[in-house]
Amino acid sequence: MSFKFSTEVRVRLPETDAVGIVFHGYFFTYFDVARMDYLRNLNLVDPFGTGRGMNLIVRAEADFRSPARFDDVLVVQARVSEIGKTSVSFGFRVAHRGEARLVAEGRTVHVMIDPATSRPVPVPQTIRGTIRAFEGSDLKERSQA
Amino acid sequence: MSFKFSTEVRVRLPETDAVGIVFHGYFFTYFDVARMDYLRNLNLVDPFGTGRGMNLIVRAEADFRSPARFDDVLVVQARVSEIGKTSVSFGFRVAHRGEARLVAEGRTVHVMIDPATSRPVPVPQTIRGTIRAFEGSDLKERSQA
Amino acid sequence: MSFKFSTEVRVRLPETDAVGIVFHGYFFTYFDVARMDYLRNLNLVDPFGTGRGMNLIVRAEADFRSPARFDDVLVVQARVSEIGKTSVSFGFRVAHRGEARLVAEGRTVHVMIDPATSRPVPVPQTIRGTIRAFEGSDLKERSQA
Amino acid sequence: MSFKFSTEVRVRLPETDAVGIVFHGYFFTYFDVARMDYLRNLNLVDPFGTGRGMNLIVRAEADFRSPARFDDVLVVQARVSEIGKTSVSFGFRVAHRGEARLVAEGRTVHVMIDPATSRPVPVPQTIRGTIRAFEGSDLKERSQA
Numbered sequence: 001m002s003f004k005f006s007t008e009v010r011v012r013l014p015e016t017d018a019v020g021i022v023f024h025g026y027f028f029t030y031f032d033v034a035r036m037d038y039l040r041n042l043n044l045v046d047p048f049g050t051g052r053g054m055n056l057i058v059r060a061e062a063d064f065r066s067p068a069r070f071d072d073v074l075v076v077q078a079r080v081s082e083i084g085k086t087s088v089s090f091g092f093r094v095a096h097r098g099e100a101r102l103v104a105e106g107r108t109v110h111v112m113i114d115p116a117t118s119r120p121v122p123v124p125q126t127i128r129g130t131i132r133a134f135e136g137s138d139l140k141e142r143s144q145a
Numbered sequence: 146m147s148f149k150f151s152t153e154v155r156v157r158l159p160e161t162d163a164v165g166i167v168f169h170g171y172f173f174t175y176f177d178v179a180r181m182d183y184l185r186n187l188n189l190v191d192p193f194g195t196g197r198g199m200n201l202i203v204r205a206e207a208d209f210r211s212p213a214r215f216d217d218v219l220v221v222q223a224r225v226s227e228i229g230k231t232s233v234s235f236g237f238r239v240a241h242r243g244e245a246r247l248v249a250e251g252r253t254v255h256v257m258i259d260p261a262t263s264r265p266v267p268v269p270q271t272i273r274g275t276i277r278a279f280e281g282s283d284l285k286e287r288s289q290a
Numbered sequence: 291m292s293f294k295f296s297t298e299v300r301v302r303l304p305e306t307d308a309v310g311i312v313f314h315g316y317f318f319t320y321f322d323v324a325r326m327d328y329l330r331n332l333n334l335v336d337p338f339g340t341g342r343g344m345n346l347i348v349r350a351e352a353d354f355r356s357p358a359r360f361d362d363v364l365v366v367q368a369r370v371s372e373i374g375k376t377s378v379s380f381g382f383r384v385a386h387r388g389e390a391r392l393v394a395e396g397r398t399v400h401v402m403i404d405p406a407t408s409r410p411v412p413v414p415q416t417i418r419g420t421i422r423a424f425e426g427s428d429l430k431e432r433s434q435a
Numbered sequence: 436m437s438f439k440f441s442t443e444v445r446v447r448l449p450e451t452d453a454v455g456i457v458f459h460g461y462f463f464t465y466f467d468v469a470r471m472d473y474l475r476n477l478n479l480v481d482p483f484g485t486g487r488g489m490n491l492i493v494r495a496e497a498d499f500r501s502p503a504r505f506d507d508v509l510v511v512q513a514r515v516s517e518i519g520k521t522s523v524s525f526g527f528r529v530a531h532r533g534e535a536r537l538v539a540e541g542r543t544v545h546v547m548i549d550p551a552t553s554r555p556v557p558v559p560q561t562i563r564g565t566i567r568a569f570e571g572s573d574l575k576e577r578s579q580a
Contacts (some may be wrong), residue, residue: 013471014170014464016163018215023159024347024398025318029449032315036448036506045506057314061351070163071471071480108314158326159319169492169543170463174304177460181303181361190361202459206496216326216335253459304460306453308505313449360453 002138003077003093007037011072021067027104028060031092034076035108038090042130055110058087062106066096073097080131082140086120087111088131147283148222148238152182156217166212172249173205176237179221180253183235187275200255203232207251211241218242225276227285231265232256233276292428293367293383297327301362311357317394318350321382324366325398328380332420345400348377352396356386363387370421372430376410377401378421437573438512438528442472446507456502462539463495466527469511470543473525477565490545493522497541501531508532515566517575521555522546523566 009030017023039045068074075095082089087109094104114121132139154175162168184190213219220240227234232254239249259266277284299320307313329335358364365385372379377399384394404411422429444465452458474480503509510530517524522544529539549556567574 013162014168017158018161018165028315173460303452304458307448308451308455
């Protein structure tokens with residue numbers, strides 16, 4: 001599975017902890033930064049994530065492969081790996097830019113929500129089409145509305 | 146100037162940084178926790194701070210006297226030091242519980258806002274009265290509406 | 291599977307986001323707070339988590355069941371679910387105290403590390419014994435050193 | 436007083452709070468990001484800030500002029516405003532890039548510390564010289580070692 005999009009973050013001092021490395025919870029911030037940048041790149045920020053209630057995270061997971069430290073530049077790759085009927089799954093891969101080593105991998109799953117009813121709604125065809133055009137054959141689609 | 150109210154926080158790992166101590170910006174979180182606890186204690190959480198736009202922070206400052214480390218228990222004292230026409234100033238003092246040493250001192254200034262207009266409004270008499278009754282003669286009041 | 295230990299956290303304003311709910315990444319902070327409190331309760335804070343390099347997180351995951359909001363009090367249940375040769379897995383369950391609803395569930399996996407060599411080492415028998423005595427028959431042990 | 440250096444940050448979702456704006460404490464993170472970027476630009480990251488104990492923050496303050504929201508791009512200007520015998524003061528100015536309005540202003544004061552003794556030491560002449568060359572006549576120097 002390949003990644004066609006990446007963004008960079010530089011580790012900030014408050015993201016590190018007394019162990020001397022990035023606190024693991026901050027990788028979910030890096031994933032979110034990359035996810036928003038991915039969506040911005042496809043002109044999809046509004047429907048997915050501006051905080052207006054149109055999507056909801058239901059799962060997040062990460063495997064931590066090697067440490068990241070203060071001032072390290074991390075390359076965060078992001079992709080949509082799967083679109084379900086009402087859900088969109090993102091995959092992430094974080095590498096240390098200077099040392100070209102894998103730092104973390106992760107996944108988040110989001111559900112499209114109707115802000116009026118707070119109920120899941122099918123992922124709109126326009127969003128499916130935009131993501132499919134970008135991701136190509138790597139994208140899994142389990143069901144189409 | 147004395148403090149009549151305090152709350153406790155235990156330093157969490159993500160609040161420390163690679164220097165091995167609490168990142169200075171987190172003291173403003175501790176101040177905020179103590180401020181909300183102070184207001185809750187006086188049954189004033191709603192008008193001041195539930196995120197419904199009724200007050201706005203306009204200034205924050207802190208002096209860092211000695212370091213705090215992971216798992217340290219900090220006693221955060223809080224008080225309203227001054228009520229202006231539309232503003233309320235809080236003072237804070239953070240001590241290390243186990244070592245009885247001063248860790249930080251600080252101050253935040255908040256302005257009462259009408260959520261409908263986003264304009265400053267006079268601090269209501271009921272709030273003034275409640276705080277005055279609690280703080281007693283230590284409270285400065287620069288002007289009464 | 292039951293939980294024999296819990297701790298409470300009150301949602302702080304900076305833990306919420308513009309969507310109006312707790313940012314999902316902060317649940318890993320809540321898990322960490324509960325994990326440290328669990329270990330402190332068993333007098334095991336030093337070997338597991340004081341930032342002195344003796345354990346390393348290798349995986350974290352969470353499922354988000356319902357939102358938490360500013361000032362909500364959350365009950366975070368924690369347990370050790372499994373001890374491997376060099377790893378310790380924690381399980382978490384977060385409930386809304388006032389509404390008795392499930393908010394999140396999660397798991398983190400930690401590996402015991404020799405700080406001198408940064409290599410995994412077997413989970414010490416004393417730690418196994420202490421946790422086994424506390425968790426009882428719910429604890430899975432895949433291999434004993 | 437002019438600024439000769441600036442950096443940009445884009446507001447991340449976890450930096451906002453339930454009020455819908457950036458939680459005030461995060462401005463101290465933005466200041467820190469800009470300060471490190473300023474020092475990196477002058478090739479001074481090591482002596483000031485890598486977490487190796489060579490400088491210590493003793494004061495931080497900010498005035499909040501207007502709100503910043505999710506996904507806003509902020510221009511953070513930074514400068515060294517003053518060098519004392521053992522201290523270095525930074526000034527900051529945060530503007531909203533798209534709307535060209537002032538968002539916040541602030542200041543942090545740092546003391547040079549000998550890591551071996553944890554005692555303040557004079558700001559080294561090489562650091563003074565590098566900063567003086569960059570800031571020019573706007574820089575105040577209260578005393579030279």
